[in-house]
Amino acid sequence: MIPADAPAWPEFDDDVASAPSTRDLAALAVLADDLTALDYTVDGVEALLGAAAYAALGRDQLVPALLACRRLADGGSESGDGARAIPVLLWLLGETVTEQELGQAFPRTGVAGLEQLRLIEHAADSAGGSTAERTAEDTADHPAGSTAGTPAVTDPVTDPARERRWRAAVELRPYGSDVGGSLWVASDLGSEQRPGPLRHDHVLGIGGASLTLARTVMRTPVGRALDLGTGCGIQAFHLLAHAGHVTVTDISDRALAFARFNLLLNASALDIDPHRPGPRVSLRRGSLLEPVRGEEFDLVVSNPPFVITPRTGSPGRAYTYRDGGLAGDAIVSTLVRELPGVLAPGGSAQLLGNWEITEGTPWDRRIRTFVPPGVDAWIIQREQLTPVQYAETWLRDAAENRDREAYAASFAAYLDDFAARDVEGIGFGSVWLRRPRKPSDLVRVTLEEITHDIEQPVGPHLAAAIGRSDWLAAHTEQAATGVGIADEFLLVAEDVTEERHQRPGAEHPGVILLRQGAGLRRTTLLSTELAGFVSTCDGDLTAGQIAGALAMLLDRPDAAFTSELLLDVEQLVREGFLLPAP
Numbered sequence: 323m324i325p326a327d328a329p330a331w332p333e334f335d336d337d338v339a340s341a342p343s344t345r346d347l348a349a350l351a352v353l354a355d356d357l358t359a360l361d362y363t364v365d366g367v368e369a370l371l372g373a374a375a376y377a378a379l380g381r382d383q384l385v386p387a388l389l390a391c392r393r394l395a396d397g398g399s400e401s402g403d404g405a406r407a408i409p410v411l412l413w414l415l416g417e418t419v420t421e422q423e424l425g426q427a428f429p430r431t432g433v434a435g436l437e438q439l440r441l442i443e444h445a446a447d448s449a450g451g452s453t454a455e456r457t458a459e460d461t462a463d464h465p466a467g468s469t470a471g472t473p474a475v476t477d478p479v480t481d482p483a484r485e486r487r488w489r490a491a492v493e494l495r496p497y498g499s500d501v502g503g504s505l506w507v508a509s510d511l512g513s514e515q516r517p518g519p520l521r522h523d524h525v526l527g528i529g530g531a532s533l534t535l536a537r538t539v540m541r542t543p544v545g546r547a548l549d550l551g552t553g554c555g556i557q558a559f560h561l562l563a564h565a566g567h568v569t570v571t572d573i574s575d576r577a578l579a580f581a582r583f584n585l586l587l588n589a590s591a592l593d594i595d596p597h598r599p600g601p602r603v604s605l606r607r608g609s610l611l612e613p614v615r616g617e618e619f620d621l622v623v624s625n626p627p628f629v630i631t632p633r634t635g636s637p638g639r640a641y642t643y644r645d646g647g648l649a650g651d652a653i654v655s656t657l658v659r660e661l662p663g664v665l666a667p668g669g670s671a672q673l674l675g676n677w678e679i680t681e682g683t684p685w686d687r688r689i690r691t692f693v694p695p696g697v698d699a700w701i702i703q704r705e706q707l708t709p710v711q712y713a714e715t716w717l718r719d720a721a722e723n724r725d726r727e728a729y730a731a732s733f734a735a736y737l738d739d740f741a742a743r744d745v746e747g748i749g750f751g752s753v754w755l756r757r758p759r760k761p762s763d764l765v766r767v768t769l770e771e772i773t774h775d776i777e778q779p780v781g782p783h784l785a786a787a788i789g790r791s792d793w794l795a796a797h798t799e800q801a802a803t804g805v806g807i808a809d810e811f812l813l814v815a816e817d818v819t820e821e822r823h824q825r826p827g828a829e830h831p832g833v834i835l836l837r838q839g840a841g842l843r844r845t846t847l848l849s850t851e852l853a854g855f856v857s858t859c860d861g862d863l864t865a866g867q868i869a870g871a872l873a874m875l876l877d878r879p880d881a882a883f884t885s886e887l888l889l890d891v892e893q894l895v896r897e898g899f900l901l902p903a904p
């Protein structure tokens with residue numbers, strides 16, 4: 323029998339003073355009750371703020387939400403909306419609230435409970451208002467619970483006219499996911515809620531890249547999964563919906579503390595026993611694959627700290643959430659090379675990354691060399707930036723563009739760093755790797771650039787593509803015995819349309835295109851014979867029969883015509899324009 327007050331993960335102390343506390347599991351359960359009662363969910367916050375203010379908040383424009391919340395909070399709490407505005411003001415907008423407002427909104431947890439959980443701290447300015455003068459260092463130097471170094475807070479007992487005010491110590495955001503309904507995710511406050519440069523051990527909330535990876539992962543049920551570089555734990559939450567067990571790792575104690583808090587706060591939605599989480603989740607501290615060496619996983623996901631940052635000789639200045647501490651794109655090359663080593667047979671890894679593109683070479687030349695022999699790989703480049711665009715993006719990301727001189731020096735450091743390696747472009751995209759089930763399995767390495775908008779979540783479409791590729795590989799293996807795809811019946815996918823372009827008066831179309839409306843939304847150019855093939859794919863004739871009929875029609879009885887046509891047909895299957903008939 324595990325005592326109710328036993329720590330969830332005894333190997334981790336609750337000693338990260340600048341992260342939420344997980345010491346008191348009962349307090350976490352009570353907080354979850356309060357948050358549920360406040361309908362602090364994505365839908366609840368949208369309904370409270372109204373669609374326009376909510377959408378503005380998504381663009382980091384806080385003012386409309388602030389006006390709406392203040393109106394609700396100041397207008398009395400008869401409808402309960404005044405109380406519902408309090409967590410939004412506090413944790414999404416970075417505003418201060420009064421002790422009374424907090425007490426009413428969180429009747430079960432209470433102000434003391436929120437403070438004990440390290441979710442709130444005394445506001446430096448007891449008169450309230452904006453948090454604009456604060457800097458990130460406030461929290462670093464004076465962790466939650468400590469008021470040392472901050473201006474004295476007015477004590478309401480001695481000065482009842484001025485009520486004590488509180489501000490968020492962290493961000494606590496509702497997250498609507500396909501996992502277990504609504505979750506709450508704690509992370510560090512962003513620069514729009516707490517102006518000034520981010521602290522260097524900033525724990526990222528759910529950002530654009532987090533969502534990109536979450537939508538890219540193929541959600542096939544698996545036994546053991548690994549979330550490498552977990553941060554606030556967002557990838558682990560998704561993994562817990564389709565993995566029996568998830569191991570999360572991070573180099574940062576603060577990140578692991580936030581992940582612990584989030585896992586336990588959402589224990590019921592994530593199907594975790596907070597008193598005994600081990601059978602579902604384990605946590606490891608350490609760099610890259612070091613904490614899991616010698617183990618095997620069915621699925622590894624990672625949104626690693628892939629940002630290429632100039633080595634300035636002062637590692638303390640790097641941002642842990644985005645800078646893995648290695649030169650150039652070495653984080654990504656290391657992971658692509660080494661991840662297959664922790665995959666179980668048939669297991670796969672999915673990660674995001676940046677890679678350098680050396681002057682005068684195709685984008686895929688370098689990244690191709692990262693893929694070790696004997697593994698399947700599919701690398702999709704989604705975007706390519708110049709060194710100037712890259713420096714601009716990442717200096718803005720960490721709010722480092724405030725001090726003009728420092729900004730110029732950092733910008734120059736980025737450009738010098740890229741120039742030193744003859745880098746003319748930086749690619750961004752996703753990497754999928756798979757260890758074959760048996761060493762004799764055929765492997766395929768595909769690198770492609772897809773920069774247009776694709777359907778999200780794209781994971782199911784990627785999984786279907788892998789399924790088709792495996793189906794083709796099985797036929798290629800059988801082709802030696804004369805079977806191949808020639809005996810298969812094929813159908814045109816539901817989302818595919820054909821587009822013909824013809825000069826006015828011309829007898830035949832000059833261009834025939836096939837377009838996908840869903841998934842990767844590919845467009846492909848068809849030859850006349852391939853267009854003829856596709857138009858006949860209604861499941862009545864086998865691929866071989868259609869190819870034979872076309873050969874006769876076009877008076878091309880040579881075997882090369884048929885085999886080349888069937889190779890093109892295979893590519894249409896691989897890309898999802900044609901599907902094996904069920």
Ligand SMILES: C[S@@+](CC[C@H](N)C(=O)[O-])C[C@H]1O[C@@H](n2cnc3c(N)ncnc32)[C@H](O)[C@@H]1O
Nearest residue numbers: 532551552553572573574609610625627642643
């Ligand atoms: C970009 S954040 C991703 C966080 C989260 N997984 C997500 O998808 O939003 C990268 C995470 O990797 C961690 N990290 C940085 N260097 C690392 C290393 N060498 N090994 C493992 N994790 C590292 C950071 O602390 C951070 O939490």
